[in-house]
Amino acid sequence: MAKQPTRVLVTGAAGQIGYALVPMIARGAMLGLDQPVIIHMLDIEPAAESLKGVKMELIDAAFPLLKDVVATTDVVEACKGVNVAVMVGGFPRKEGMERKDVMTKNVSIYKAQASALEQHAAPDCKVLVVANPANTNALILKEFAPSFPPKNITCLTRLDHNRALGQVSEKLNVHVGDVKNVTIWGNHSSTQYPDVNHATVKTAAGEKPVRALVADDQWLNTEFITTVQQRGAAIIKARKLSSALSAASSACDHIRDWVLGTPKGTWVSMGVYSDGSYGIPAGLIYSFPVTCEKGEWSIVQGLKIDEFSKAKMDATAKELVEEKSLAYSCLN
Ligand SMILES: NC(=O)c1ccc[n+]([C@@H]2O[C@H](COP(=O)([O-])OP(=O)(O)OC[C@H]3O[C@@H](n4cnc5c(N)ncnc54)[C@H](O)[C@@H]3O)[C@@H](O)[C@H]2O)c1
Numbered sequence: 624m625a626k627q628p629t630r631v632l633v634t635g636a637a638g639q640i641g642y643a644l645v646p647m648i649a650r651g652a653m654l655g656l657d658q659p660v661i662i663h664m665l666d667i668e669p670a671a672e673s674l675k676g677v678k679m680e681l682i683d684a685a686f687p688l689l690k691d692v693v694a695t696t697d698v699v700e701a702c703k704g705v706n707v708a709v710m711v712g713g714f715p716r717k718e719g720m721e722r723k724d725v726m727t728k729n730v731s732i733y734k735a736q737a738s739a740l741e742q743h744a745a746p747d748c749k750v751l752v753v754a755n756p757a758n759t760n761a762l763i764l765k766e767f768a769p770s771f772p773p774k775n776i777t778c779l780t781r782l783d784h785n786r787a788l789g790q791v792s793e794k795l796n797v798h799v800g801d802v803k804n805v806t807i808w809g810n811h812s813s814t815q816y817p818d819v820n821h822a823t824v825k826t827a828a829g830e831k832p833v834r835a836l837v838a839d840d841q842w843l844n845t846e847f848i849t850t851v852q853q854r855g856a857a858i859i860k861a862r863k864l865s866s867a868l869s870a871a872s873s874a875c876d877h878i879r880d881w882v883l884g885t886p887k888g889t890w891v892s893m894g895v896y897s898d899g900s901y902g903i904p905a906g907l908i909y910s911f912p913v914t915c916e917k918g919e920w921s922i923v924q925g926l927k928i929d930e931f932s933k934a935k936m937d938a939t940a941k942e943l944v945e946e947k948s949l950a951y952s953c954l955n
């Protein structure tokens with residue numbers, strides 16, 4: 624029997640990530656090649672014409688999996704019955720700005736959209752916040768949608784995770800698909816901690832630790848970390864626009880693994896509600912290594928954490944605590 628369509632909301636759909644993301648969803652990159660979808664696109668009034676154009680293009684592309692398109696500037700209509708919500712709507716960072724600089728504008732959007740989602744989305748809707756500051760926007764959304772299960776509200780750090788895989792693959796001249804189990808800890812910001820201590824590479828002789836293969840702790844502990852932390856800024860400098868195709872692709876990876884499960888023996892990074900694991904304050908949205916099964920993520924437990932890592936994990940947690948209070952001061 625044919626599957627029922629899944630309703631996927633993309634906010635900020637007329638923007639550059641939205642424009643890259645909606646065709647990926649319609650082609651099955653997010654939910655699978657056998658899963659029909661209905662895409663709900665939300666943007667604001669000044670972008671209404673452009674949103675109409677995106678809808679026209681979706682129709683023109685004649686995607687077999689795309690059963691319908693809702694394009695609207697009405698948040699209630701946009702949220703009605705959605706099973707997955709990808710929250711991209713907001714303002715991107717420009718050259719020279721820190722993520723904190725976009726906080727005032729963006730957190731108030733997430734406060735306002737929380738109640739629309741809570742009231743009108745499917746009760747088990749899975750939410751992914753992409754707009755920056757992603758962790759704190761997700762936290763605000765969670766706090767202002769109190770009946771939503773906290774486990775259903777996440778933020779995107781999969782892009783950072785994929786960037787870390789990419790850097791290791793470039794360094795070792797191996798295919799990125801053979802590298803796994805890097806971890807992004809903490810905030811989707813320049814304090815994030817990309818950790819390779821448990822990462823491995825598939826070789827003809829079996830899986831080998833990344834640290835041993837790279838054999839350059841100096842590089843791994845300095846340049847590798849800063850390259851991943853600063854990759855967003857490097858792309859803004861090069862493109863004069865923030866990352867879009869890689870953000871859209873990573874958003875598909877995030878939802879696909881959450882819904883369909885992570886491969887056996889592989890973990891990914893997701894910004895999720897902290898339960899206090901690894902000494903990270905409970906109640907933050909913090910990026911952890913997770914595995915997913917049957918539509919649920921679980922934090923990977925029992926990883927050995929050395930002093931170098933612990934200090935970096937705590938520093939990014941501290942930034943999130945500060946961001947949370949800054950966000951609340953912006954909302955007052
Ligand atoms: N987490 C990540 O890895 C990651 C990666 C890249 C970009 N981002 C962030 O994603 C966000 C979007 O980036 P972009 O490049 O697509 O920006 P963009 O400016 O091209 O698009 C954003 C869209 O959001 C719309 N918008 C603004 N307020 C809205 C509201 N209240 N409701 C619905 N839509 C609204 C705008 O009209 C615009 O069309 C930015 O905050 C950016 O910093 C996050």
Ligand SMILES: O=C(O)C[C@H](O)C(=O)O
Binds near residue numbers: 782855
């Ligand atoms: O860095 C930014 O502001 C954009 C985005 O979050 C990214 O990481 O590319």
